Amino acid sequence: MAKTLLRTAGLIAAVALVPAVSASLAQSDVQTYRELDQFMSVFERVRGEYVDKVDDKTLIKGAIDGMLASLDPHSSYLDARDFDNLKTQTDGNYGGLGLTVQLEDGAVKIVSPTEDTPAYRAGLKAGDFITHLDGNLIYGGSLDESVDKMRGRPGTQIRLTVVRPGRDKPFDVTLTREIIQLRPVKWEIKDRVGIVNINAFNRQTGDAVRSALVSIDKALGGKPLGYIVDLRANPGGLLDQAIDVSDSFLERGEVVSQRGREKADIERYYAKPGDFAHGLPIVVLVDAGSASAAEIVAGALQDHHRALVMGERSFGKGSVQTLLPLTEQTALRLTTARYYTPSGRSVQEGGIEPDIAVPQLSDPDYKSRPRLREADLRRHLINEVKVDDRVLEDDGKPDPRFAATADTLKKQGIEDFQLDYAVKTISRLSTPAVLAALGNTARPAAQKRLR
Numbered sequence: 001m002a003k004t005l006l007r008t009a010g011l012i013a014a015v016a017l018v019p020a021v022s023a024s025l026a027q028s029d030v031q032t033y034r035e036l037d038q039f040m041s042v043f044e045r046v047r048g049e050y051v052d053k054v055d056d057k058t059l060i061k062g063a064i065d066g067m068l069a070s071l072d073p074h075s076s077y078l079d080a081r082d083f084d085n086l087k088t089q090t091d092g093n094y095g096g097l098g099l100t101v102q103l104e105d106g107a108v109k110i111v112s113p114t115e116d117t118p119a120y121r122a123g124l125k126a127g128d129f130i131t132h133l134d135g136n137l138i139y140g141g142s143l144d145e146s147v148d149k150m151r152g153r154p155g156t157q158i159r160l161t162v163v164r165p166g167r168d169k170p171f172d173v174t175l176t177r178e179i180i181q182l183r184p185v186k187w188e189i190k191d192r193v194g195i196v197n198i199n200a201f202n203r204q205t206g207d208a209v210r211s212a213l214v215s216i217d218k219a220l221g222g223k224p225l226g227y228i229v230d231l232r233a234n235p236g237g238l239l240d241q242a243i244d245v246s247d248s249f250l251e252r253g254e255v256v257s258q259r260g261r262e263k264a265d266i267e268r269y270y271a272k273p274g275d276f277a278h279g280l281p282i283v284v285l286v287d288a289g290s291a292s293a294a295e296i297v298a299g300a301l302q303d304h305h306r307a308l309v310m311g312e313r314s315f316g317k318g319s320v321q322t323l324l325p326l327t328e329q330t331a332l333r334l335t336t337a338r339y340y341t342p343s344g345r346s347v348q349e350g351g352i353e354p355d356i357a358v359p360q361l362s363d364p365d366y367k368s369r370p371r372l373r374e375a376d377l378r379r380h381l382i383n384e385v386k387v388d389d390r391v392l393e394d395d396g397k398p399d400p401r402f403a404a405t406a407d408t409l410k411k412q413g414i415e416d417f418q419l420d421y422a423v424k425t426i427s428r429l430s431t432p433a434v435l436a437a438l439g440n441t442a443r444p445a446a447q448k449r450l451r
Helices: 002-049 056-069 080-091 143-150 205-220 239-249 293-303 406-411 417-429 432-438 445-450
Strands: 076-078 093-096 099-104 107-113 129-133 157-163 171-176 178-181 185-190 193-198 226-230 254-259 266-270 282-286 308-311 319-325 331-340
Touching: 002 056, 056 076, 076 080, 080 331, 099 143, 129 143, 143 157, 185 205, 193 205, 193 417, 205 239, 226 417, 239 254, 239 293, 254 293, 282 293, 282 417, 293 308, 308 417
Parallel strands: 193 226, 226 282, 282 308
Antiparallel strands: 076 331, 093 178, 099 107, 107 129, 129 157, 157 171, 185 193, 254 266, 254 331, 319 331
């Protein structure tokens, strides 16, 4: 009898909770519908009373853009034009000047120039502002309008007026448009060191990296002293390609994890057996333009002690965007997760700190030019577990290794100081004395040193 009463009481209590929960949900829904009613009221007012007639499509797109812009810098709505542009970039071919740009406070700001393009050859830098196109002010316009003006028939010219922080006056650069054939990976050999330059993470990048490593071995007729993986000014790209590239240099272990809204929403990605770099020493070069997928590669190789990371602190984009198709011609690019390096680090805001900070001394403006990073973007995601120990490590003394000027280096024939320093580092790691000190046995000693 007592058990029956308890069961009955429990059932009554459970039933009693239902109206309260339903009432709470109903109240939430009512509030949402009120907000939507308010949105429709504004839409109708603007549609009927704005000084110029605006079509409904423009108003609705503006509302969607505003909603997504209130979330973070990387979530956006892609109309048919944006969707096509994204597909052509991930496929590896697009037309233009070779610039990645964004809108900041009404001004067009260069995120990075793509290597071997008109913009790169003209010396445009990340952080430069474009104020005029062919003498016409573009400040205050939309990013799409500015990009459309910069694109055009290959062989035609356009004049850009550029404001570079640290310089007193704007300057003009005339560029000739061309079809941008994105080669995501290039390779070369310097002093028996293989250099793999990764410019972007599109659909061909993983295969291209492995092909480059094999080609370096063939060109040398044997193994090099080591490899340099150059990720500078690489704005990122496809997550699966970042995993594929990291896997080319790792024998085992986690490459990256991504974590969504819920605690249980975690995906981990692992390397498969097979190191295409033969366990030889690796230096990874990064700078403030190394972002997203580039940071995944640098973080994975750094955490597994497979490579020395050199250069300067990377961009700091530690979020994952998922492309969610809405129709055949439109899609939603939505931030759905944060990613973490194998040791559990988030690079969001803080970026990848190099093991050896090497300034780009061959750039005469390297000290004065501001670096644009994720932490500078409005509404960027906050890294809640970041730890900044740079103040503790900085003793304030100038490093005698980095005292040369750009003019001095130019006279010595050094056009890229960071790359030159990396090549010399690989050579030092591969000397017989170093190998002996590290204890060369069954596998290369340098592998023991870096793994």
